Amino acid sequence: MARRHAAQQEETEINITPMLDIVFIMLIFFIVTTSFIKETGIDPNRPEAETAYKQERGNILIAINSVGDIWMNKRKVELAQVRQMVEQAKNESPESSVVIIADEKAATGVLIDLMDQIRMGGVSNIAVAAEQAGGG
Amino acid sequence: MRRRIATHGEEAEINITPMLDIVFIMLIFFIVTTSFVKEVGIDVNRPSNAPVTEQKISEVIAIRIDETGIISVQNREVDIRAVRANIESELATKPEASVVVISDRDADAGLLVRVIDQARVAGAEKVSLAAMAR
Numbered sequence: 001m002a003r004r005h006a007a008q009q010e011e012t013e014i015n016i017t018p019m020l021d022i023v024f025i026m027l028i029f030f031i032v033t034t035s036f037i038k039e040t041g042i043d044p045n046r047p048e049a050e051t052a053y054k055q056e057r058g059n060i061l062i063a064i065n066s067v068g069d070i071w072m073n074k075r076k077v078e079l080a081q082v083r084q085m086v087e088q089a090k091n092e093s094p095e096s097s098v099v100i101i102a103d104e105k106a107a108t109g110v111l112i113d114l115m116d117q118i119r120m121g122g123v124s125n126i127a128v129a130a131e132q133a134g135g136g
Numbered sequence: 137m138r139r140r141i142a143t144h145g146e147e148a149e150i151n152i153t154p155m156l157d158i159v160f161i162m163l164i165f166f167i168v169t170t171s172f173v174k175e176v177g178i179d180v181n182r183p184s185n186a187p188v189t190e191q192k193i194s195e196v197i198a199i200r201i202d203e204t205g206i207i208s209v210q211n212r213e214v215d216i217r218a219v220r221a222n223i224e225s226e227l228a229t230k231p232e233a234s235v236v237v238i239s240d241r242d243a244d245a246g247l248l249v250r251v252i253d254q255a256r257v258a259g260a261e262k263v264s265l266a267a268m269a270r
């Protein structure tokens with residue numbers, strides 16, 4: 001009787017400690033690396049640039065299409081709304097910077113107005129998205 | 137003897153199933169919401185409207201882009217491919233100068249990015265952006 005009991009216990013108990021270790025490490029990894037990027041909803045043609053580099057903190061994305069419409073957060077927004085939306089996004093993640101994805105054919109005036117609005121919204125780290133020229 | 141083992145086992149075993157459930161749900165949530173896509177781009181500085189930042193004309197390399205996309209470096213019309221060489225030679229004579237790109241409101245943003253990029257390649261540390269007054 002005692003022997004049967006012992007054998008049963010050995011069978012049913014699987015050591016899950018290593019699995020738990022891995023799961024926790026994965027969990028911490030994903031928590032740390034997660035940055036909630038809100039897509040803009042459109043994909044303009046980015047200009048090419050040789051000095052472009054990865055914008056590590058570029059969490060707020062704003063796109064301008066070829067006719068000058070501003071897209072943010074999967075919907076079209078007016079220029080006057082941008083400031084408020086940037087302020088809101090900055091509240092959610094204070095250390096983030098803005099990346100403007102401007103179409104090659106977009107007018108510079110819209111881009112500069114947009115940059116003004118973003119700066120008024122309290123974010124001074126602004127980058128313009130570009131494609132890496134040459135290698136990829 | 138058997139009794140002692142049994143009580144020992146009861147003491148040591150904490151039920152971790154609910155914790156595991158929560159941990160797995162969190163894990164799945166973070167896996168799903170993570171996006172590793174990082175935008176590639178160039179930084180742009182725009183001088184603020186305050187006049188204190190106005191620089192002396194001798195320390196500025198002005199690049200103008202007009203509405204039809206014609207680029208001029210220091211009032212000399214140049215091709216986009218010649219922008220880099222022109223800025224390099226300007227920088228050689230004025231190493232402290234900063235580059236200001238003055239763009240017409242109707243010029244293409246793509247051209248503007250390319251000009252800023254070329255200025256960076258030419259070795260200009262500070263490239264700022266200004267709008268042409270309407």
